[in-house]
Amino acid sequence: MEIKDIFLAPGNGAFFYDDQEAIRSGAIQDGFIYVGAPTTPGFKSIRIPASSLSVGLVLTDDTVVWGDMMNVQYSGAGGRDPLFDTNQISELTSRVLVPRLLDVDASRYLDACAKVFEPFEHKRLPLAIEYGVSQALLRAAAHLHRATMAEIVCSEFNLPLPTRRVPIYCQSGDAREINVDKMILKAVDVLPHGLINSRQKFGVSGQTFMEFVKWVAARTREIGHPGYYPVLHFDVYGWIGLEIGLEPQRIADFICKVAESVPGFTLNIECPADFGSTQAQIDNYARIVSILDDRGSSARIVVDERCNTLMDIRLFAEAKAAHLVQIKTPDVGSIADTARAVLLCKANKVGAYVGGSCTETDLSARASVHISVATQADMMLAKPGMGVDEAFSIVGNEQNRLLATLNRRRAQNENVG
Template sequence: MTDHVIQDVLAVPVAGGYFFDDQAAIRAGAGRDGGRYLGSPVTPGFAQVREPAEAVSVLLRLSDGKVVVGDCATVQYSGVAGREPRLQAKELAEAIETRVAPRLRGLPVGRYRQADQTAQAICAAVLKNPLAAGYGLSQALLAAAAHVAGHEMMAWTLQQEWGIDTPLRRLPLYAQSGEARRGNVDTMIMKRVGVLPHGLINTPDLVGPDGDTLAAYVAWVAERIDTIGAADYAPELHFDVYGLVGAAAGGELDGTVEILLRLERAAGRHPIRIEHPIDAGSREGQISALAGIRARLAERGSRLRIVADEWANTVEDIGAFCAAGAADLIQVKTPDLGSLTNTVEAALCCAAHDVGVVLGGTCTETDVSARATTHVGLAIGATQILAKPGMGVDEPLMIVGNEMARCLRMDAWGRPGGRRG
């Protein structure tokens, strides 16, 4: 293998796909005026409750002249539930060029995991947002390793380095409606999205007393699928409720379960998943609450599946959720984990415990990070993969779906060494 090294590192502020929102301020009652939130921010790093999302593109120039790219990102609700603060793009780009770049020049890039380990250690030592920076750098380093291997297929590189030999397969795309909770559902159905609609159930009025409003919405989605969907179309229903089902039940597990059972009945024949049904305020509390909810659902014969999100931010966190039986699926939220190495390790941990992998991320990411994480999802065989970035439907479905299609066609064509997908 030719010894390719990093010749130089550039970083440039770019736009993210949606907005950064101060979740704490919103939960405290920040009002709305059209698309913006009113009031003062609560979470450090926010100048307003809602701010345009930012990202940072990292460009690595290799010794053979090839330039590879990765995008640094933080999630929409940064700085809460144990998450890293929202990135400030200009500040982070300058820090990468002045503090990280000198330490990366000359680094061999033929082996992804070795190069990434070095990059992550540098970021942890010198940056305020090491996870965001590590996320972007890992994408670029993975692209570099695939380039050195002579095939450019990041999914193949991941499988080779982790010894994964399962065939690549088409993954169900998971779309989120944003606030267009009805119109976007029609789009998803017409485009035969595999998992829908997310629903953005992020304010108490969208749940209603005893879950009335949310149950009505679930029933509408189920009916809409039956009305306009093709006869052979059978998607999974997935609603992210941001802990508000538990809030509607006053934080009581039994009351939370009653609402969840009501949602399951509203879904009719359609399988249903609920993400983050309750927020217990800490990792340990969240694990205990979700495990208790799952046990109660099982006692009632429910088939509703629980998806963990908040407080499952690291490989260690995800391992703890898995070991405690606290979730049927876990949202592996890629920017929170930082390096793509951590995403792979978290996914493999889930697989070892027979826990499903929602290969997620956030609406505030970019097209570059979305394409890179599509390769990760294919390599590890995720249960479902988020269509991102942005809060629409058409564009993220195109970005992730098209990248998946290209990868699968390449895999069917044949890998170096003769093994076919």
């Protein structure tokens, strides 16, 4: 077998794990920390540094390939896996995954994932383990076949080699104004996220949010190059529903009003409301989508909360309960399932956004690029971290290098032919 040893290395995520429920309930910011007691199980404080765990696979030629495990920023919220515990994940990986990894054919990617990720004690493995180990297996297959990770994905899923770049979406964090300027100057495709995660940021009846949206559009026209019209994408963390109620008609009315305030721009609204369960989310989001489509609005609904696993994504896509599905990579688990999720969305004519979290690493971000480009997703997140420059360069440069490599490969094949 191609894998002869496995070892682990503790690491850092690129941002912090945050207790979403405590923040949503009104926790006050003091500098960079939040003051008050945490409410989500596992959190010892409302904001804690993100941790990660790297898994290294030693191949028979002594090459070491890596993958990174972590959970998302708002762990334990919206049906997600609990807060990442490095010691627990390390122990389970060593006890359960190592024997499985030593016994697979690493050159056959999907087969290897299927064998390694079989249930343990009748339960699915923690999604963080699936996520990190699947990255390492993808890199192993790429090394063994002397190919890029994207080419392995294309081969395994019978996809043509991609030629189109995938639009990149940047997120601002709390440094909104400065980071919006950075995004505009760098001509980012989709911006700015905005982190509208509290009543203070959303405002009474959404007025603070509305003014911010208009400011972003105005700033784009002011300092952007002529003809630059990025997609405006705002994550409101359910605050439309929290502030104006959970009636789909009222939510759609508000979103239309926001879209009409920025003519000429496409508007993405992520997580307009949290209806409390996956089925309620599907039913009500489908209604909001239908109302917006009937009105011919330029606004698009993006689902995040309550849409975590591949099965969740299937349900939302088949119900047309979003214009775009955020495929939140650590929440999906195996990165092979991220590829499946994109293809599932495309089959249902729903947009596929390969997202993830600011808590990720450079390694997981690069693997996500290969999945996004191979499957030709509609957009992908610049990650990790909450800084624009680092994430945009990591994801953007990896995409450019990948496309250049594929173009060279294509030209070589044509010359041989």
